[in-house]
Amino acid sequence: MAARVQLPKDIRRGQVISVQILVQHPMESGYRLDADNRKVPKNAIRSFTCRYNGEEIFRAEMSPGIAANPFLQFPTLARESGELEFSWVDDAGERGSHTAPIHVAA
């Protein structure tokens, strides 16, 4: 489950930035049939968390009501340089994670 993260270019301390992430996941609705006419089981990312240097700054509970390859853009207050750590788990129990460095100018 690959992911792509986008952060603003120049981040200054105290600035509220938008964190964008796109996770590759089908977010199966549970009512789609595959090419062989078999029901594709429901499978959505249920829980998604973002930690900023270890501290939780965003959490989402989701359903198949979020489109395939979920895209999320959420705000956070830039404090110091470090790492954003994203983690999620789907209905199948599969876990995914991704990290992105964050550079904050004083």
Next chain:
Amino acid sequence: MERRRFLEAAGGALAASLAPRPLLAQAPPAFAQSADSQALVKRATRGKEARVGKVKLDLPLLADNGNSVPMKVAVESPMTAADHVKTIRLLSERNPEWEMAAFHLGPYSGRAEITSRVRLAGSQRVVALAEMSDGSYWMGTADVTVTLSACVDGTG
């Protein structure tokens, strides 16, 4: 009759503007089944009412299909330790799972604004419900017409 010539001749000069009038009470109902968004809200709040306001939910008026509809929700809040948005929920009238998503925020968020793409099982009213740090609830709604499903959205 030469249509092409007519087109050119007619030019842009026919701008007989007509000021749009506000929607009348007699306008077609948006969604018959959306009579009571509060019922949806009460399910989410376990019985508490939500006040209308502070929450702005942006969804397109029309979506050609419901598979991936751009969504933006913003809540008015200073986002301080004392006064902030704790959770924003998206509630659906028609999706098989009525709780589409819950986004948890805090003072560290700086502002309360989420953008995503949602999946809608047909035309409906979507509710955005914000739970504030003082325990109050605020809501905003948006009506989306999923044009692909128009064939079955009316009656049978």
Next chain:
Amino acid sequence: MTTRREFLKISAAVGGGLAVGFEFSEAGAAQAAELTPWVVVRPDDTVIIRYARAEMGQGSMTSTAQLVAEELECDWSRVKVEYADTNDQVRRKRPWGDMAAVGSRTIRNSQEYLRQAGATAREMLVAAAAQQWKASPGDCRAERGVVHGPGGKKLSYGKLADAAAKMQAPKDVKLKDAKDWKIAGKPIKRVDIPATVMGRQFYGIDAQLPGMVYAAIAQCPVFGGKVKSVDESKIKGRRGIIKVVQMDDYVAVVADNWWRAKEALKALPIEWDGGKNGEVSSESIRQFLKAGLDAQQDVVTARSDGNVEQGLSGAAKVVEAEYFTPYLAHSTLEPMGCTALIKDGKVEIWTSTQNAEASHATAAAVAGVPLENVRTHRTQLGGGFGRRGGSQDFVRQGVAIAKQLPDGTPVKLLWTREEDTQHDFYRPVSLIRMKAGLDASGMPVAWYSRVSAPSIIATLLKLPLKEGVDPQAVAAYADQPYEIPNVRIEYAQRNPHVPVGFWRTVGHSQNPFMRESFVDELAHAAGKDPLEYRRAMLKEASKERAILEATVKAAGWGTALPAGVHRGVAVTEGYGSYTAAVAELSVNDKNVVTIHRLVLGIDPGYAVNPDNIEAQMQGSAVFMLTAMFWGEITLKDGRVQQSNFNDYRMMRLREMPKVEVVLAPTGGFWGGIGEPGQASIAPSICNAIFAATGKRVRSLPLKNEGFELA
């Protein structure tokens, strides 16, 4: 009426970019006053009534205007009907509501707000007059476009329009009782017909713009397949060729003339990759559905009353049968197409569409522009029948091709008849097993049906099915009106790769054939008259019973017939209306069927335009008889075998039997008109064939059962 002139004026916006939010009406529009989004009054007393949905021959453009005009108390001879603009629809946040002409629901879903709009405008005009006269509105009344006041004062709507537009709209308006109708309920002539017969009607195919180019299209012959390669060198240097557009699953040739584009496309070598669907045939689909009839898994229950097993095991007699109906193409006489212009981030399209909003949203999505930057020009449709509603493939392609051309180049995409026949969203194939248990008196105590068929809602609309049931697939079963204590209806959703869609009358185009034929089988097994049998199973007060009685009475059921002539009967609800049919026919020794008379009854609740209803019923007869006798789309190597009217036969004038329409509105509800008329026809014919020959038709089309139409 949207005349060609107005269309041209609308089109003219192309020249100066998108002049959005403007009224493109004819002279005098500058002073026109909009009283409600539906009613605009001009100083010359012309009343413009807006029409939001599509006109494809079903007549709703006229009948909806009748409803508005009725409440407005205007002079019908001064009424003009104009299409509501899709760009205004978006900018003004949908003042016209649903624009789709689908599901026979234009009248029944909009009658209330349309009548309210008319009444609202009327009240505003009366209030304006009263204000001017310093009279009480209660002392004023509106009649034929004039408000009359105390002391013989009068003012025409045109004179009052400006003031009326400034009046507060009343909150509540009282609507007339149908018995007081003067314009609605009357056989008013359709507003679009003069332009049609004079050759001035404007269809999607007729869009013409300066600098326009033309596109012909070839789609992968195997559904779901892809383009593998294209050898453009083979058409280099041909006259008029501008570009070859290669997409995932289709290739388009763009030229300065459509015929040149089409001829070049014919000469263009295209390699396709059909994938594994390239092995599918009608036979393999039949087997797939057959397996659905026997399957234990992936089957859902759509209705369950009592205990069918007990009912069957305790029955004196059990009757069982399997019925089949094939895929069908829509074959609108105007093939699919779309003219698109993308310029400076704005998009305009001209297309024959049953849902202008869907076309609008599709164009915006494909072009990647906001809804506000799009205008979908309204045109008459050269037939719809469900093809141009849910599936907007032609718009998707038209805009995608325009995107491949230099900004500002209008392009008209037009399909050939062959593409149209082979790339439809077909009426689903369906295989149904029915089993009924009869008691000692011959009446059914148990009824079981299993439908093995694709789901339009799951595959085309990709919507969740409630409890796994597609209501269209089990239509006329799950809601069957007969009084039977033990009923179970099951649905096995089986989706072959063939795209399915809404074909006029949808589930009711096939299930009533099966249900009502099987009821006849039961009557026969019980040794009873098929009409008496139905009477015994229908509640005395039911609407089905009422339309059945009205129809058999008109048909003279039970009266003596000439030697060799036999009758068949059927009754069905659908689209909010109730229909019945009695067929009188004879079959000669070569199995040639001569239909002497087809009596079609309908109870639509209220009849807004009786003449139009008769026309729709006549048309329904032709549409259904065409399907019954010849209609089938078959597959080989994953491809549709039919291509044009030479191998996908249409009924012609000499083959149309005498059709008598029994219009028996009982009031109190609003039913559909465009589709329900077809529902009872096939079983009435097949039941009459059984009466004539003893052969029970359980599979359509009739040509495959050895029957030919005289």
Next chain:
Amino acid sequence: MIKLTVNGKPRQLDVEPEMPLLWALRDVLDVKGVKFGCGIAQCGACTVHVDGEPVRSCSFPVSAAAGKKIVTIEGLARNGKPHPVQQAWIDNQVPQCGYCQGGQILAAVALLRKKPNPTDQDIDEAMTNICRCGTYARIRKAIHAAAKSSKAKA
């Protein structure tokens, strides 16, 4: 350069001789009343008169129309008044979607020219154009009505 007369006006066009008259009319001369339905002379939506004879223009090369008088549905009216057949079509509310009706009317006009008082069988034989909406009963009625009205005038 191919020269022909369309609805009374002389027109000329520089196109391939094998281009069907339908496309020369629609796309080159901008005469849109003539419709495309099948392209194989099955449906008759493209019917026009060539020197008074009904022709399915989708399968009729434009070169064969050179020097001839073409009349399309737009050219039937006289002084802005509907042709008696057009009037009968309005009186009897024949069209539904209307797409085929230009061709149907031209076929009916040609029939009435040959047989001013056609029988049902004459109508069956002459009227082979497809109407997908199924307006055939009214087409028959309108042709009889037009025959009657022309007789009344004569």
